[in-house]
Amino acid sequence: MKIYTGWLILILFLVFLFPSLGATAVEVYFEMKDPVGDENGYGTYRYPSNVAFQPYQGLFDITEFKVWRENPGLIYFDTTFVKITNPWMAPEGFIHQNLRIMIDSIPNRGQTELPKKGAYVRFNPKFGWDFGIKVVGWKNSQLILDDNGTLKYYSIRAEVLDDNRTIRAVIPESMIGTPNRKWKYYVFVGSFDGFGEDFFRKVRVNHDEWTIGGGLDQVIEPQVMDILANPNGAYSQVKQLKSFDLKNNKLAVLHPVGPGSQGLNLLGWLGKFLGLLLVGGLGLGIYGKYSKRQRIFWFWVKQPGASDKATV
Numbered sequence: 001m002k003i004y005t006g007w008l009i010l011i012l013f014l015v016f017l018f019p020s021l022g023a024t025a026v027e028v029y030f031e032m033k034d035p036v037g038d039e040n041g042y043g044t045y046r047y048p049s050n051v052a053f054q055p056y057q058g059l060f061d062i063t064e065f066k067v068w069r070e071n072p073g074l075i076y077f078d079t080t081f082v083k084i085t086n087p088w089m090a091p092e093g094f095i096h097q098n099l100r101i102m103i104d105s106i107p108n109r110g111q112t113e114l115p116k117k118g119a120y121v122r123f124n125p126k127f128g129w130d131f132g133i134k135v136v137g138w139k140n141s142q143l144i145l146d147d148n149g150t151l152k153y154y155s156i157r158a159e160v161l162d163d164n165r166t167i168r169a170v171i172p173e174s175m176i177g178t179p180n181r182k183w184k185y186y187v188f189v190g191s192f193d194g195f196g197e198d199f200f201r202k203v204r205v206n207h208d209e210w211t212i213g214g215g216l217d218q219v220i221e222p223q224v225m226d227i228l229a230n231p232n233g234a235y236s237q238v239k240q241l242k243s244f245d246l247k248n249n250k251l252a253v254l255h256p257v258g259p260g261s262q263g264l265n266l267l268g269w270l271g272k273f274l275g276l277l278l279v280g281g282l283g284l285g286i287y288g289k290y291s292k293r294q295r296i297f298w299f300w301v302k303q304p305g306a307s308d309k310a311t312v
Contacts, residue, residue, distance in 0.1 A: 029075075029179035031066040032228060032257055036082060039226045042241035044214035046207045048191070058082030059096045060225035063165075065187050067179050075179065077101055077133055077169040079187065084164055090137035093160030094167055098136050098192040098199045101169065102129035104184040104256055105177065111146050118198025119190055120244075121222050122251045127184045131176055133169050136192055136199050143171055184256035187228035196223075220244050222252045229257065 039061035040046070047056040064080040079099055088095050100119065104110055110128025114121070123129060132144040133156070141158040144151055157170045191201035191212060200223040207213025215221055222241045229237045235255040244252040 025072055026068070026070050028066065028068040029181075030183065030185065030259060031064065031068070033064050034062045034226070034228050035231050036061060036063055038231070038237055039082075041203065041212075041214070041222060041225055042238050045203060045225060046213040048201070048207055048210050048212060050209040052087045053096070054085075055083070059085065060189050060191060062187065062189060062226045062228055065101075065185070065228050067183075067185070069173070073173050075171045075173050075176065077171065078161070078166050079135070079168075079189075080163075080166040081189075082165070084160055084167070086160075088137075091139065092137050092141070092158050092167075093164075095137040096192055097167060098190045098201075099134075099167060100186070100188055101133040101135065102186040103131055103133075103176075104128060104186075105130045105179075105182075107182065111151075114198070115144060115151055116198035117251075118196070118200040119188065119223050120200075120220055120251055121188070121224060121241075121254050123186060124253060124255045127256045129186065133171065135167060135169050138194075140199065141169060143175065145175070181259045184258040185228065186254050186256050188224045188254065189226050190223050191225060216246075218244075218246055220246065220249060220251055227254065229255075 039057070039059075047053045047059075053059065058081065061082040062079060063082055064078075066076075066078040066080075068076050068078070070076065079101070081097065084094050084097070086093055086095050100114075102114075102123065104127040110130045111132075112123045112125050112128050114132075130146050134140070134142045134144060135158050139155070141156050143154045143156045145154070154175070159168055159170075160166065161168055192199050193201035193210070196202065201210070201212055203212045203215035203221060203223050205213065205215060205217045212223075212225070221244055224241060227237050227240060229235060229240060231237065240254050241252050244250060
């Protein structure tokens, strides 16, 4: 039994270092952080002044987005904000956020516009969306599927998690397939208005109790407070939301994020690599200590004419 001790310890260490190797159903398909303090559209938008919007910051500020699975058959889409309040007691636990998650899951096809203008944005033609998730309060959340050009709508469950900062949309995997690294995501949020077009609150020049200020009073400008974007990339939030063309009456074009959008995490990969070397060396050392029949070189191999004593 001693001869297997090293390998057992090595396997246990690897499972500890890389949890995805263990017997667990948890799998993260995509996650990305977003800067704090950029919930101002293309840089100038201001909160409405009604007390319902206190503390007048954080309610529309996306900080993180995550697509993952914990239980077989269900995919979680989690969007985290700086703060969530629920002054009108919506059953989902949130009311201010009018959130959209549009996903390009099938290359070279998909929709480039929203079913209803509302947010007044369009999408990169190279990455049309194949299904969308509309996340709003008062049981209005929906999954929108593009079925060869025909849009189909299904009610879904949305809820605030115990951290009181994260809104989760729960989608059956059977309806959208299993996420993979080719999927691209558009994630953006506006202010919920029960009387607004597709529930989006209007942006004007001056803010008042129920109006977002800091805009141009132009119909085609985005009604969007924050989007998930790389602030240092070619498609920053400001550049995307400012891309509308008043002269030619064209909406702002959004560009998706996906695996690789966060930049290469060299430190993270270096740490895992060094940890793997350390664990591997430890496991081989222990294995050699208990083995009486082999020598350690770069890997285990019985040397011709070698004695039965192990050399460590």
